[in-house]
Amino acid sequence: MKFLNFKIPHSLSLLSPRRTCSFSSQKTQLNKHPLSRKTFFQSNTKDSLISHLCDQKRLREAVQLLSQIDQPPSASIYSNLIQLCVQHRALEEGKKVHAHTKASGFVPGVFICNRFLDMYVKCGSLRDAQKVFDEMPERDLCSWNTMISGYAKVGKLDEARNLFDEMPERDNFSWTAMISGYVHHSQPKEALNLYRMMLRHENSKSNKFTVTSALAASAAIPNLRMGKEIHGNIVRIGLDSDEVVWSALSDMYGKCGSIEQARHIFDKMVDKDVVSWTAMIDKYFEDGRREKGFDLFSEFMRSGIRPNDFTFAGVLNACADHAAEDLGKQVHGYMTRIGFDPFSFAASALVHMYSKCGSIEDAKRVFKGMPRPDLVSWTSLIAGYAQNGQPNEALKLFELLLKSGTQPDHITFVGVLSACTHAGLVDKGLEYFHSIKEKHGLKHTADHYACIIDLLARAGRFGEAEDIIDKMPMKPDKFLWASLLGGCRIHRNLELAKRAAEALFEIEPENPATYVTLANIYATAGMWGEVAKVRKAMDDKGVVKKPGLSWIEIKREKHEFLVGDKSHPKSHDIHNFLGELSKRMKEKGYVPDTNFVLHDVEEEQKEQNLSYHSEKLAVAFGIISTPPGTTIRHQPITSKESTQVLYLSYLCG
DNA sequence: ATAGGGTTAG
Numbered sequence: 071m072k073f074l075n076f077k078i079p080h081s082l083s084l085l086s087p088r089r090t091c092s093f094s095s096q097k098t099q100l101n102k103h104p105l106s107r108k109t110f111f112q113s114n115t116k117d118s119l120i121s122h123l124c125d126q127k128r129l130r131e132a133v134q135l136l137s138q139i140d141q142p143p144s145a146s147i148y149s150n151l152i153q154l155c156v157q158h159r160a161l162e163e164g165k166k167v168h169a170h171t172k173a174s175g176f177v178p179g180v181f182i183c184n185r186f187l188d189m190y191v192k193c194g195s196l197r198d199a200q201k202v203f204d205e206m207p208e209r210d211l212c213s214w215n216t217m218i219s220g221y222a223k224v225g226k227l228d229e230a231r232n233l234f235d236e237m238p239e240r241d242n243f244s245w246t247a248m249i250s251g252y253v254h255h256s257q258p259k260e261a262l263n264l265y266r267m268m269l270r271h272e273n274s275k276s277n278k279f280t281v282t283s284a285l286a287a288s289a290a291i292p293n294l295r296m297g298k299e300i301h302g303n304i305v306r307i308g309l310d311s312d313e314v315v316w317s318a319l320s321d322m323y324g325k326c327g328s329i330e331q332a333r334h335i336f337d338k339m340v341d342k343d344v345v346s347w348t349a350m351i352d353k354y355f356e357d358g359r360r361e362k363g364f365d366l367f368s369e370f371m372r373s374g375i376r377p378n379d380f381t382f383a384g385v386l387n388a389c390a391d392h393a394a395e396d397l398g399k400q401v402h403g404y405m406t407r408i409g410f411d412p413f414s415f416a417a418s419a420l421v422h423m424y425s426k427c428g429s430i431e432d433a434k435r436v437f438k439g440m441p442r443p444d445l446v447s448w449t450s451l452i453a454g455y456a457q458n459g460q461p462n463e464a465l466k467l468f469e470l471l472l473k474s475g476t477q478p479d480h481i482t483f484v485g486v487l488s489a490c491t492h493a494g495l496v497d498k499g500l501e502y503f504h505s506i507k508e509k510h511g512l513k514h515t516a517d518h519y520a521c522i523i524d525l526l527a528r529a530g531r532f533g534e535a536e537d538i539i540d541k542m543p544m545k546p547d548k549f550l551w552a553s554l555l556g557g558c559r560i561h562r563n564l565e566l567a568k569r570a571a572e573a574l575f576e577i578e579p580e581n582p583a584t585y586v587t588l589a590n591i592y593a594t595a596g597m598w599g600e601v602a603k604v605r606k607a608m609d610d611k612g613v614v615k616k617p618g619l620s621w622i623e624i625k626r627e628k629h630e631f632l633v634g635d636k637s638h639p640k641s642h643d644i645h646n647f648l649g650e651l652s653k654r655m656k657e658k659g660y661v662p663d664t665n666f667v668l669h670d671v672e673e674e675q676k677e678q679n680l681s682y683h684s685e686k687l688a689v690a691f692g693i694i695s696t697p698p699g700t701t702i703r704h705q706p707i708t709s710k711e712s713t714q715v716l717y718l719s720y721l722c723g
Numbered sequence: 724a725t726a727g728g729g730t731t732a733g
Contacts, residue, residue: 210726216725246727249727250726277726282726285728346728380729380730383733384729416731446731447731481733485732494725
């Protein structure tokens with residue numbers, strides 16, 4: 071081996087005055103000249119020392135040692151070094167190695183060039199990769215594919231596609247890189263076009279990689295017909311023995327709305343791994359079938375396969391959505407036992423879960439335990455404070471965020487603006503609103519506009535609100551108009567209420583809430599003729615106000631209530647409690663504020679006959695069925711069809 | 724050597 075090394079650094083002879091001497095005579099020369107011999111010996115040792123350092127993953131030292139030798143080491147040493155740079159995502163060191171090849175006069179072949187391409191791509195410097203690619207005298211399929219995949223992964227799809235179209239021939243790697251690039255960057259249709267093109271024109275046969283990408287595309291559209299077609303292909307070609315293919319297939323059915331089919335495939339899988347389990351569990355959550363999801367989750371826990379951060383994040387988000395803090399706490403405990411990455415999104419999902427459940431102290435504790443909280447955690451906590459009656463804490467936290475050097479994004483500002491709304495800080499809110507664009511260089515989103523209109527309308531500053539609406543660069547959405555309508559109701563602004571309602575009738579004519587609110591505004595103003603007109607319009611259009619339905623969960627059992635509901639077995643106790651409660655409230659001097667009734671006029675009239683609103687019934691039942699001091703959480707369901715439904719959950723302590 | 728499945732915040 072050492073003898074071989076002797077041959078490679080022929081530039082060694084540069085050190086010796088006799089460059090032209092032959093191999094054997096040089097050896098003799100070396101023997102005769104102690105200095106030359108020492109140099110040779112050192113270089114030789116350094117080569118093997120670099121190899122040794124590479125084996126030990128000591129990248130820094132290896133590169134430092136490399137910089138001390140002027141002549142190129144063997145190609146395999148370069149290769150090892152580059153690979154190590156890739157592993158460490160060490161762009162700086164990688165550049166040093168690259169510079170060394172140039173300085174030492176090493177002429178890299180395609181193989182080493184491809185390594186450099188891969189290194190630059192993985193370290194995130196596509197510019198350097200492109201430069202290497204441009205300078206390559208000779209390229210192979212791998213060179214092209216590495217570039218295409220590099221561009222496709224970061225969403226530079228045009229660049230990727232240009233290379234793809236330009237390359238002389240394509241293989242499965244090229245197709246997969248391109249198709250998955252489209253899938254991951256919201257162009258699933260283009261992905262499927264490409265897949266069809268592959269089937270048509272090229273002789274490339276599908277393999278498990280191309281079909282999984284195509285399945286992901288069908289899932290993202292979603293296109294069940296195409297998904298089924300690919301399923302057929304898979305069976306025909308015999309690719310149905312691969313875990314990932316199965317998983318993608320199950321995912322496709324789930325995303326295309328056939329959750330039963332997804333489960334069917336999931337059940338048939340022999341070697342389910344953490345990804346297939348997690349995906350199936352999340353399917354149930356997305357489908358709103360949380361019991362099923364939680365059941366499958368506990369089944370997974372018993373399977374012996376180790377869950378990962380995706381699993382935890384998925385379940386915790388489901389807990390957050392359902393204010394299921396008891397389960398969230400259990401998951402937290404489990405995570406602590408088996409360990410989780412405090413830098414990962416499982417950690418921020420914890421902050422989110424506790425914030426959403428109203429346990430802001432727990433959220434803060436998790437947040438403080440994070441070595442470097444990410445933006446999602448900051449945002450969750452800020453929004454959590456805003457929602458849980460501590461808007462000033464939310465704003466303080468936001469100022470801390472700015473000091474920490476983390477850049478807020480548009481979602482952070484939704485939390486900030488809603489904090490201002492809750493705190494009634496109108497001018498401060500306006501200041502933040504303007505800073506979004508001016509100080510942070512972000513674009514105002516429809517959400518920001520809805521927030522700021524909500525803020526101004528609640529404060530009765532309708533002139534400014536209208537001014538902003540008229541100047542905004544996009545069409546106001548339904549949330550904005552609904553906020554405005556709500557503000558008009560508080561401040562009895564009939565004119566603007568009409569404008570808001572008309573806009574809402576156009577956007578969502580089928581939503582009864584608009585009619586009800588407008589009728590209420592007219593009723594408050596005593597304009598009964600207008601109330602009747604709104605009612606008639608509702609009837610004419612066939613819009614039906616669904617009765618408000620509320621439910622509360624006591625010990626995992628759901629109890630439902632309609633307005634004026636007397637069918638519950640405990641109905642008598644509930645009504646006694648509520649009667650007692652309003653008696654005591656009146657004694658304390660409480661006067662009901664009719665501006666803030668949550669229900670429509672008809673229901674209000676019912677209430678005068680002691681026909682209680684469903685929320686009141688549910689909360690009352692919760693209070694009398696639980697020990698004193700128990701937290702009762704409420705979670706508005708924001709699905710399209712039932713905006714007035716409340717979800718209340720009693721959590722065992 | 725280059726490619727595939729599940730993913731947070733109002």
